[in-house]
Amino acid sequence: MFKKILYLGFVLLISMNLLGSGLTVDDVLKKHYEALGGYEKLKSINSMKLTLKFTTQGIEGPAIVFNKRPNKFRLNATIQGMEMVQAYDGSIAWGIYPFGGNPDPQKLSEEQTNNLSEDADIDGALLDYQKKGHQVELMGTEEIEGTETHKLKLTMKSGNIRYIYLDSEYFLPIKITTKVKRGEQEYEVDTYQGDFQDVNGFIMPHSTEVKMGGNIVRTLTLEKVEINLDLDDSMFIMPEKKEAPETKKEEQ
Numbered sequence: 001m002f003k004k005i006l007y008l009g010f011v012l013l014i015s016m017n018l019l020g021s022g023l024t025v026d027d028v029l030k031k032h033y034e035a036l037g038g039y040e041k042l043k044s045i046n047s048m049k050l051t052l053k054f055t056t057q058g059i060e061g062p063a064i065v066f067n068k069r070p071n072k073f074r075l076n077a078t079i080q081g082m083e084m085v086q087a088y089d090g091s092i093a094w095g096i097y098p099f100g101g102n103p104d105p106q107k108l109s110e111e112q113t114n115n116l117s118e119d120a121d122i123d124g125a126l127l128d129y130q131k132k133g134h135q136v137e138l139m140g141t142e143e144i145e146g147t148e149t150h151k152l153k154l155t156m157k158s159g160n161i162r163y164i165y166l167d168s169e170y171f172l173p174i175k176i177t178t179k180v181k182r183g184e185q186e187y188e189v190d191t192y193q194g195d196f197q198d199v200n201g202f203i204m205p206h207s208t209e210v211k212m213g214g215n216i217v218r219t220l221t222l223e224k225v226e227i228n229l230d231l232d233d234s235m236f237i238m239p240e241k242k243e244a245p246e247t248k249k250e251e252q
Helices: 002-019 025-036 039-043 110-119 245-251
Strands: 047-056 059-068 072-079 082-088 093-096 135-144 147-155 161-167 173-182 185-199 202-212 215-227
Touching (some): 025 039, 025 135, 025 202
Antiparallel strands (some): 047 059, 047 215, 059 072, 072 082, 082 093, 147 161, 161 173, 185 202, 202 215
């Protein structure tokens, strides 16, 4: 009899954890959208420019992120005086990595394309997730560094999985866990967000810390946000490779 009561109590404890405060996935997401500024206000963003400062492996530098609806993305980052570019025009992902002496743009791999296409979603993956072919599950509540959170499992259309932890009081994301591949190895990456500030009615994190294996690998500080700028589509399109000077001389 005692074992039966103990078992029922254990099941009840698990059920209460899964149910949390009785909120459904839609309840949690609705509160999340409201916390960010409201569904309609979020959908009113057509373009965005973020000016950032980053630190990675002891190297500091400036970076600018451009987003434009629908599904356009570009990152410019200056590292030791050289500018790296990653971009997605809605179908093709490309990059410029001058560190090895190659200034030419190059198409990125299928995996990198999938990742950049997800970054290109100006709304974020949770907003209208069903229309985008994603799935969201409420996994219950979990404590993150002393803060109770609602744990969401986001399965992207691509198959990528993220675990998003929303503060149970403010419904803002304080941690996002993703799995990334490098070659044949898979790594778990934890992204911590904080210093949320109001920017023209939108609530945005101004401090981001990225960890792998418990170690900080990157920090980002948001310095400026510009919304609904007139961004030309051409800036997201992969440029043609520059013709070598030797080739031009031969043609002349």
